[in-house]
Amino acid sequence: MADDLRAEVRKRAGMLGFDVCRFASASASWSAGERLAHFVEAGRHGDMGWMETTLERRAHPTAMWEGARSAIVLGLNYGPEHDPLPEMQDASAGYISVYARGDDYHEVIKGRLKTLAGQIAARTGEEVKVFVDTAPLMEKPLAQRAGLGWQGKHTNLLSRSHGNWLFLGVILTATEFEPDAPEGEHCGTCTACLDACPTAAFPAPFQLDARRCLSYLTIEFAGPWPVEFRTAAGSRIYGCDDCLAVCPWNKFAAAAREGRVQARDALVSPRLADLAALDDAAFRALFTKSPVKRIGRDRFVRNVLYAIGNSGDAEQIPSAEALLDDPNPVVRDAAEWALARLTT
Numbered sequence: 001m002a003d004d005l006r007a008e009v010r011k012r013a014g015m016l017g018f019d020v021c022r023f024a025s026a027s028a029s030w031s032a033g034e035r036l037a038h039f040v041e042a043g044r045h046g047d048m049g050w051m052e053t054t055l056e057r058r059a060h061p062t063a064m065w066e067g068a069r070s071a072i073v074l075g076l077n078y079g080p081e082h083d084p085l086p087e088m089q090d091a092s093a094g095y096i097s098v099y100a101r102g103d104d105y106h107e108v109i110k111g112r113l114k115t116l117a118g119q120i121a122a123r124t125g126e127e128v129k130v131f132v133d134t135a136p137l138m139e140k141p142l143a144q145r146a147g148l149g150w151q152g153k154h155t156n157l158l159s160r161s162h163g164n165w166l167f168l169g170v171i172l173t174a175t176e177f178e179p180d181a182p183e184g185e186h187c188g189t190c191t192a193c194l195d196a197c198p199t200a201a202f203p204a205p206f207q208l209d210a211r212r213c214l215s216y217l218t219i220e221f222a223g224p225w226p227v228e229f230r231t232a233a234g235s236r237i238y239g240c241d242d243c244l245a246v247c248p249w250n251k252f253a254a255a256a257r258e259g260r261v262q263a264r265d266a267l268v269s270p271r272l273a274d275l276a277a278l279d280d281a282a283f284r285a286l287f288t289k290s291p292v293k294r295i296g297r298d299r300f301v302r303n304v305l306y307a308i309g310n311s312g313d314a315e316q317i318p319s320a321e322a323l324l325d326d327p328n329p330v331v332r333d334a335a336e337w338a339l340a341r342l343t344t
Contacts, residue, residue, distance in 0.1 A: 005123065006177055012119055013074055016112040017258050018169075019162065020075035022180040024146035026061040026068035026172055036138070039208070046211040048220055054136035061172055064137055065129055070177040071170055072120075073139070073146040076109055078102070078261045079165035079253040085245045090235060091311045093269035094304060096292065097215070097239025098165070101263035104291040106132050108260045109169045117171045126174040139168040147180040153205040154193035154243040160186065163253030164244040167261070186249075193243035198232045202243075214240035218303050219295055224333045230306045237275070237303040238292050267292075272311060275304045276319040298328040305331065309338030317342050 006023065013021035036051075036059070045051045061068045080098045088095050099105065109132050117128040131137045140157045144150050148166065149159035159166055160183075187205075194202045201212035210216040214236050217225055225233075233240075244250075256262050266286065278286065283297035292300065305323065308316045320342065323335035 003178070005175075008123070009072060009116070009120060009177075012116055013072075016116055017076065018074045018112070019077040019257075020073075020148050020159070020166065022073055022143075022146040022148055023177045024071045024073060024142055024182075025179045026071045035141075042209075044207075044209040044211060046216055046221065048210065048216075059138075061137065061142070064135065065172055067127060067174045068129070068172040070173050070175060070179070071142050071146065072116075072173065072177070073143045073148055074109075074113065074116075074169045074171070075143070075148050075159070075162065075166040076105070076169070076258060076261065077162050077165055077254065078105065078167055078256045078258070079162065079250075080263065081255045083245065083250075084241050087269055088234065088236065088240075088242060088245070090269065091307075092272075092313065093235060094237040094272050094275055094307055095235045095241075096237060096267050096270070097241050098244075098263070099167070099261075100238055100291045101267040102256075102261040103289045104293075105167045105261060106134060106291070107289065108258065109167060113169045113171060117173075120171065120173060120175070124173070124175045128174070129172045131170040131172070133168070137170060137172075139170055142170060143168055145179075145182050147183045150183045150185045150187075151206065152185075152193060152247065153187050153191065154197075154202065154247075155206060155208045156244060158186070158247065158249050159253075160249065161252055163250035164247050165250070165253050165256070190248060192246045192248065196242040196246040198234065198240070198242060199229055222299060222330070224302075224330050225306065227337075230337065231310060233303075233306050234310050235272075235307045237272075237307050238295070238300065264290075272304055272308050272316060273319045276301060276308060276323065298331055301326075302328075302330050302334045305334035305338045309334075309341035312342075314342060 010021045040052050113130040117130050121128045143157050149157045152158040199212045280297045287293040320335045320338040326332050
């Protein structure tokens with residue numbers, strides 16, 4: 001019965017569009033807390049104070065839910081059609097991270113997880129809980145424990161089949177499933193991801209300092225950036241894929257099959273002048289159903305202005321000038337910086 005149920009769950013996961021479905025024990029006998037505690041104690045979480053306040057709950061699944069016995073970890077491939085590296089090197093257009101070019105993956109995955117979880121609950125009579133990066137659950141260590149991949153030197157999940165391009169979702173269940181074998185680490189001597197980082201955000205292999213990471217700065221950080229990071233950002237206006245895109249394991253990855261996570265044309269190499277001109281309503285319209293929407297117009301336009309300052313294009317000067325009187329002081333600061341870069 002147990003093996004039949006595992007096979008049934010995998011089959012149903014595939015029918016729902018998931019590319020990977022594997023099982024791990026939710027036992028408290030293992031913990032991801034030590035690595036996370038080191039990250040927080042060193043202050044590398046920046047302004048993400050919620051990581052500190054939820055530290056103990058993040059250590060292992062049973063800290064989230066005492067009744068959890070197994071974790072079903074699911075992966076949805078979001079691989080790009082083309083190598084994104086050339087886009088990141090194009091100063092004339094904005095760069096939006098691959099993961100954010102389609103619909104918000106939280107919404108894409110959540111409904112399917114709930115459907116699968118409901119089917120499991122109906123089959124087993126046991127309680128289930130669903131997680132998609134919205135609760136203090138450590139998905140990447142769980143994914144490695146379930147054998148989906150391993151955390152690379154850039155701290156992201158790497159898959160031998162899907163490279164760096166997997167969205168993760170987790171179902172915790174009170175049902176005891178036979179766990180899959182964990183995945184070992186297969187980075188070897190490669191340091192491509194560490195070497196590619198434009199802001200030197202990796203103090204050592206397998207360690208990240210979020211305060212230096214462009215994904216953190218463009219998305220999580222609300223204030224004016226330190227100048228050194230503004231220039232290093234280049235054209236990156238939401239997220240940063242350098243460490244992901246250079247990984248040799250991507251050669252095994254296929255493009256995403258799921259239409260909702262595929263890139264919208266309007267979000268691939270968008271014109272900086274068009275983005276700088278967005279008011280709040282236009283911003284919300286452009287990024288409907290997109291994860292970009294959650295950072296708000298002001299933070300996004302700040303990022304766009306840093307990219308304008310880095311463009312070296314005098315034709316962008318009017319876009320910066322138009323925002324010198326913006327109501328938001330962070331936007332005004334970014335406009336002044338961009339204008340100074342383009343006129344001196």
